[in-house]
Amino acid sequence: MTITMQSTPGSSGYLDLYPERKMSFFKNPYILGLASVAGIGGLLFGYDTGVISGALLYIKDDFEQVRNSNFLQETIVSMAIAGAIIGAALGGWINDAFGRKKATLLADVIFTLGAILMAAAPDPYVLILGRLLVGLGVGIASVTAPVYIAEASPSEIRGSLVSTNVLMITGGQFISYLVNLAFTGIPGTWRWMLGVSGVPAVLQFVLMLFLPESPRWLFIKNRKNEAVDVLSKIYDLARLEDEVDFLTAQSEQERQRRSNIKFWHVFKSKEIRLAFLVGAGLLAFQQFTGINTVMYYSPTIVQMAGFKANQLALLLSLIVAGMNAAGTVLGIYLIDHAGRKKLALSSLGGVVASLIILAVAFYQQSSSSSQLYGWLAILGLALYIGFFSPGMGPVPWTLSSEIYPEEYRGICGGMSATVCWVSNLIVSETFLSIAEGIGIGSTFLILAVIAVVAFLFVLLYVPETKGLTFDEVEIIWRERAWGKNPNTHSLLEHGSQS
Numbered sequence: 001m002t003i004t005m006q007s008t009p010g011s012s013g014y015l016d017l018y019p020e021r022k023m024s025f026f027k028n029p030y031i032l033g034l035a036s037v038a039g040i041g042g043l044l045f046g047y048d049t050g051v052i053s054g055a056l057l058y059i060k061d062d063f064e065q066v067r068n069s070n071f072l073q074e075t076i077v078s079m080a081i082a083g084a085i086i087g088a089a090l091g092g093w094i095n096d097a098f099g100r101k102k103a104t105l106l107a108d109v110i111f112t113l114g115a116i117l118m119a120a121a122p123d124p125y126v127l128i129l130g131r132l133l134v135g136l137g138v139g140i141a142s143v144t145a146p147v148y149i150a151e152a153s154p155s156e157i158r159g160s161l162v163s164t165n166v167l168m169i170t171g172g173q174f175i176s177y178l179v180n181l182a183f184t185g186i187p188g189t190w191r192w193m194l195g196v197s198g199v200p201a202v203l204q205f206v207l208m209l210f211l212p213e214s215p216r217w218l219f220i221k222n223r224k225n226e227a228v229d230v231l232s233k234i235y236d237l238a239r240l241e242d243e244v245d246f247l248t249a250q251s252e253q254e255r256q257r258r259s260n261i262k263f264w265h266v267f268k269s270k271e272i273r274l275a276f277l278v279g280a281g282l283l284a285f286q287q288f289t290g291i292n293t294v295m296y297y298s299p300t301i302v303q304m305a306g307f308k309a310n311q312l313a314l315l316l317s318l319i320v321a322g323m324n325a326a327g328t329v330l331g332i333y334l335i336d337h338a339g340r341k342k343l344a345l346s347s348l349g350g351v352v353a354s355l356i357i358l359a360v361a362f363y364q365q366s367s368s369s370s371q372l373y374g375w376l377a378i379l380g381l382a383l384y385i386g387f388f389s390p391g392m393g394p395v396p397w398t399l400s401s402e403i404y405p406e407e408y409r410g411i412c413g414g415m416s417a418t419v420c421w422v423s424n425l426i427v428s429e430t431f432l433s434i435a436e437g438i439g440i441g442s443t444f445l446i447l448a449v450i451a452v453v454a455f456l457f458v459l460l461y462v463p464e465t466k467g468l469t470f471d472e473v474e475i476i477w478r479e480r481a482w483g484k485n486p487n488t489h490s491l492l493e494h495g496s497q498s
Contacts, residue, residue, distance in 0.1 A: 030233045031153065035161045037211055038148045039168040040204035041104060041141030044111055046172025047179075047197050048134050049292060050321060052077050053299050054180030055190040057310045062190070063124050070432045072124060077297075078428040079128045080135035083114075085421040087139020092414020094140060099221075100148040100214045103140055108205035111137030112198045119195030127194075134197065143417045146401035147409060151214040154234065155469045159340065162401050163332040163394035170325040170389060172200070173295055177318040184311055216406060219247045246471075266412060271477040275403045276412055278462055282344075282396035283420035285454035289351055290447040291388055292424055293431045294320070294381060300432070301381065304440055306365065306374035320381050327389025339466040340395050341458060347391020348455040354384035355448035362441035380444075392454075396420075402465055405474050 059076065060067040066076065087107070094103045114133030121127035145165050153161045176193075183192040212218075215234075218227035231243055266272050294301070298320050299313040307313055334343050358380035365373035404412040435443045463476045 034152045035149050035164050037207045038145045039165045040200050041145035042165040042168030043172040043200045045138050046169035047176045050173030050176030051193050054314050055193040058190040066124050074429045078425050079131040081425040083132040083135020084139035087136040088143050088417035088421050091140040091143030092411045096410035099217050100144050103144045104208050107137040107140035108201040111201040115198030119191045143414050146397050147413050148214050150401040151216040159336040159398050160332050162398045163335050166394040167328045170328040174321040174325040177321040180314050270481040274480055275477050279400040279416040280419040283416050284423045286392050286396045287423035287427050289451045293427055305377040320385050323385045324389045328393050331390035331394045339464050341462050341464045343391040344395045344458045347387055350387025352448050352451045354380055355444050359441045359444040
């Protein structure tokens with residue numbers, strides 16, 4: 001029997017024949033509302049990682065022991081990342097056991113408590129504890145938000161909507177730099193900067209109370225009526241029947257699989273192991289190519305470039321953060337048009353060139369008193385963000401939300417996010433010490449070499465998933481496990497036969 005691709009919702013063939021449906025999804029306020037509220041988790045992530053870069057300048061002024069210790073400075077920055085590792089590791093299990101909605105609410109409560117503790121911290125050690133709590137909430141949110149958005153999104157616009165979570169991350173970082181500038185002249189500067197981070201968490205908690213659970217999770221938990229109610233607000237009647245039939249057919253099998261899945265099963269199946277290698281590998285390279293080195297320490301880097309005044313350093317860093325947010329908007333458009341793989345490759349090519357410019361600028365600055373090389377370093381930072389943000393910002397998170405089979409999505413998403421946060425911790429906890437030991441120019445050169453390796457990794461291992469349904473993505477790993485190298489064409493041929 002032959003099944004035409006027109007009857008396969010979300011496939012590339014379906015997209016070509018019905019492009020107007022893609023636009024109709026973008027005009028659906030229900031879909032956009034779900035993605036926006038879930039994306040506040042990304043805002044929490046972005047605000048917290050961005051705000052510490054400016055707050056650290058004033059924390060050093062208040063606490064002498066911090067001012068005199070690179071280790072304490074790195075620990076204040078990176079303790080949130082340590083908390084995020086724990087949160088991400090637990091987040092997959094929490095998502096599978098209690099659902100995406102309850103996981104989000106829990107993250108908001110933890111994050112709010114951490115924000116209050118940071119704002120009231122009497123010494124660096126209580127501040128570090130607050131950072132740990134905030135990180136725990138961010139870690140849970142980093143697993144939950146992309147999965148919730150992906151599972152509540154039509155496949156036609158899934159990439160764009162998951163990328164809105166990354167936009168919220170970069171937008172949160174930009175807002176944090178604005179807040180840093182706003183509170184510069186106010187007593188208790190850094191306490192206000194860090195305390196305000198609880199506001200998005202409270203907002204998301206309230207809004208999330210009115211949103212539904214992920215329809216895919218509801219099907220897995222045999223709550224079909226609730227799932228159909230959610231899907232009916234996303235799809236028209238004809239498409240709704242297809243989606244319900246598809247999820248009903250899969251749900252019983254997935255419930256049986258899910259109940260027996262442990263984290264070590266990921267490594268027993270060659271198909272899942274290959275998917276995890278790509279998902280976790282991309283998120284690791286996202287960190288080791290230096291993005292959070294730039295975002296956590298950009299005011300410090302600006303000061304290393306010769307611009308010593310706190311306010312000037314914050315202002316120049318704000319420009320960098322603004323480019324990060326603007327580049328992410330471009331990425332949201334390109335990810336479902338150019339595709340994930342092409343976007344990542346072009347992004348990494350620019351990242352390599354930018355890091356080399358930064359290395360040269362700091363090498364030359366060390367042997368010259370000219371301010372020209374300081375401005376060259378600022379240009380390098382701007383170019384780095386300009387190339388990184390449209391590609392290596394959204395692509396790893398988008399792929400991580402769509403490349404795993406349903407029964408593995410929670411646990412693999414949690415494991416991938418854990419790899420991301422461990423990589424992030426390594427970078428944030430060592431950057432200042434490495435820069436002091438070998439020089440900041442050499443540090444950026446090392447990051448450039450890592451970016452070259454990342455380019456080769458994407459070229460050789462990362463598949464293109466643009467426009468594919470979750471079921472079609474599974475075929476990629478099945479064929480690769482069997483020694484084939486699938487592309488979109490072969491997937492469509494596979495889907496047109498039975």
